[in-house]
Amino acid sequence: MTDNPTACILIIGNEVLSGRTRDANLQFLATRLGELGIPVREVRVIPDVPETIIGVVNEVRARFTHVFTTGGIGPTHDDITSECVARAFGVAWEVHAETRALMAEDYARRSPPVEFNAARLRMATLPVGAVPIRCSETTAPGFSMGNVHVMAGVPRIMRAMFEALAPSLERGQPILSHTVHADYVYEGQIADGLTAIQAQHPGLDLGSYPYYRGTGGGVALVAKGTEAAAVAAAAEAMYALLARFGSARQGEPAPEG
Amino acid sequence: MTDNPTACILIIGNEVLSGRTRDANLQFLATRLGELGIPVREVRVIPDVPETIIGVVNEVRARFTHVFTTGGIGPTHDDITSECVARAFGVAWEVHAETRALMAEDYARRSPPVEFNAARLRMATLPVGAVPIRCSETTAPGFSMGNVHVMAGVPRIMRAMFEALAPSLERGQPILSHTVHADYVYEGQIADGLTAIQAQHPGLDLGSYPYYRGTGGGVALVAKGTEAAAVAAAAEAMYALLARFGSARQGEPAPEG
Numbered sequence: 001m002t003d004n005p006t007a008c009i010l011i012i013g014n015e016v017l018s019g020r021t022r023d024a025n026l027q028f029l030a031t032r033l034g035e036l037g038i039p040v041r042e043v044r045v046i047p048d049v050p051e052t053i054i055g056v057v058n059e060v061r062a063r064f065t066h067v068f069t070t071g072g073i074g075p076t077h078d079d080i081t082s083e084c085v086a087r088a089f090g091v092a093w094e095v096h097a098e099t100r101a102l103m104a105e106d107y108a109r110r111s112p113p114v115e116f117n118a119a120r121l122r123m124a125t126l127p128v129g130a131v132p133i134r135c136s137e138t139t140a141p142g143f144s145m146g147n148v149h150v151m152a153g154v155p156r157i158m159r160a161m162f163e164a165l166a167p168s169l170e171r172g173q174p175i176l177s178h179t180v181h182a183d184y185v186y187e188g189q190i191a192d193g194l195t196a197i198q199a200q201h202p203g204l205d206l207g208s209y210p211y212y213r214g215t216g217g218g219v220a221l222v223a224k225g226t227e228a229a230a231v232a233a234a235a236e237a238m239y240a241l242l243a244r245f246g247s248a249r250q251g252e253p254a255p256e257g
Numbered sequence: 258m259t260d261n262p263t264a265c266i267l268i269i270g271n272e273v274l275s276g277r278t279r280d281a282n283l284q285f286l287a288t289r290l291g292e293l294g295i296p297v298r299e300v301r302v303i304p305d306v307p308e309t310i311i312g313v314v315n316e317v318r319a320r321f322t323h324v325f326t327t328g329g330i331g332p333t334h335d336d337i338t339s340e341c342v343a344r345a346f347g348v349a350w351e352v353h354a355e356t357r358a359l360m361a362e363d364y365a366r367r368s369p370p371v372e373f374n375a376a377r378l379r380m381a382t383l384p385v386g387a388v389p390i391r392c393s394e395t396t397a398p399g400f401s402m403g404n405v406h407v408m409a410g411v412p413r414i415m416r417a418m419f420e421a422l423a424p425s426l427e428r429g430q431p432i433l434s435h436t437v438h439a440d441y442v443y444e445g446q447i448a449d450g451l452t453a454i455q456a457q458h459p460g461l462d463l464g465s466y467p468y469y470r471g472t473g474g475g476v477a478l479v480a481k482g483t484e485a486a487a488v489a490a491a492a493e494a495m496y497a498l499l500a501r502f503g504s505a506r507q508g509e510p511a512p513e514g
Contacts, residue, residue, distance in 0.1 A: 015479070017287055017298065018287055018291055018481065019283075019286075022283075026273070026276075027279045030273070031275075032276075033276075040274045040275070041304060042301065042302065042303055043301065044300065045283070045301075075444050075445045076448045076465040077451060077463070078465060115445075117449070154467065177275075188376050188377040189372075189374075190333075191333045191374075191377075192375065192376055194333055207271055207272055207335055208333040208334075209277075210411065222272070222277065224271075
């Protein structure tokens, strides 16, 4: 997995930090990026504060192959992501003529027509050099500026923007995953055995996740990696480990494992 | 709000970064911390990588009044938060005698008794100087080390640990919030008016959040701050703004507003 491109997600918005809104984008993006072989290595949730956005964008775009931002590209005063990305890159923030034309056409066609006012024009204003991300959900675009991909915070729109962007992303080996379950087996029992399996497969990421149900609990063991044979071998060792504690074989193979 | 203590949340775990697990702790913590007057200023999701955890803990404990971590304090090889916090503070990581005794008593009492093996002893091992966070859900504790509060990732246990910790936290003025709704009013219409209200109340945090339903959409405007009179005044101005677009009065006052 070490040769794969990497991703950082920036969730921009006071509403997530205050607890008003529960983020609904992280899990989608993390899952899709894993499928594309672009593992997410860090996520930050940051407020609508210009200096914070600019500083964090510049820090993480230097450290990760791709940065994906969600939130802050609407028409209101707290929608400052686009301006801040322009400032982070040291470029002007200007009305994008093609986008303005597309939005004007869209607004004129609505019934009743929508006024293309100054607030809405902010959504047609992009860092100079940005490549718009257009999707079917809205004519107000996201954009890519270098390796920073700026998307809406509304999940439906974010997903459409991501899928429009995905074909152009540099990809890595897809991350394969094999999960093994056991009811009534507990982490404290299998920890040493799992450590031994991890030591045999240093290129894999093995995880252990307890779960709880009405009648008791159990554990899910997960092997992740880019090499199908190694993932399959680790999964077999995990099945054998759980069988020592009386568990029948329960699991979900890797997509290509 | 500027005099209030501040919080940073660290969500530690590969399972959140990979999309396997949807974080269920951020919204709870952000909401509860807001009620305590300790607004969350940043959240990071980071992997189970020692250098990353140590570096990030040291960075954020210097920048925020409180740091709350979730995840990575179980018995398995990927549970490394406790060790890493010890290394971040430059202290030894040692078996905590009182905790070991409590866990031994608990394990012996179970039927059948639970083996207190090496893996489980890791959960009784704490940075020297840490203060255990004990809760009714488990005898394996969280802990506070200076301003870093280390809690479990399992939501039920995390919540119990947080509530056990909460009475000892330095608090600020509670963050009051007043939300005003309007169906069939759109952000692009009210953006300028909202900017004007924000300019009149620089001490408040005003937000605008579009929503979508089967039959159309609308907008929720939120005023947040520590001064009840200012929050109420901004809410009145927001009601008046929405009324200009034909909306009836719909909202949720601040708890003390």
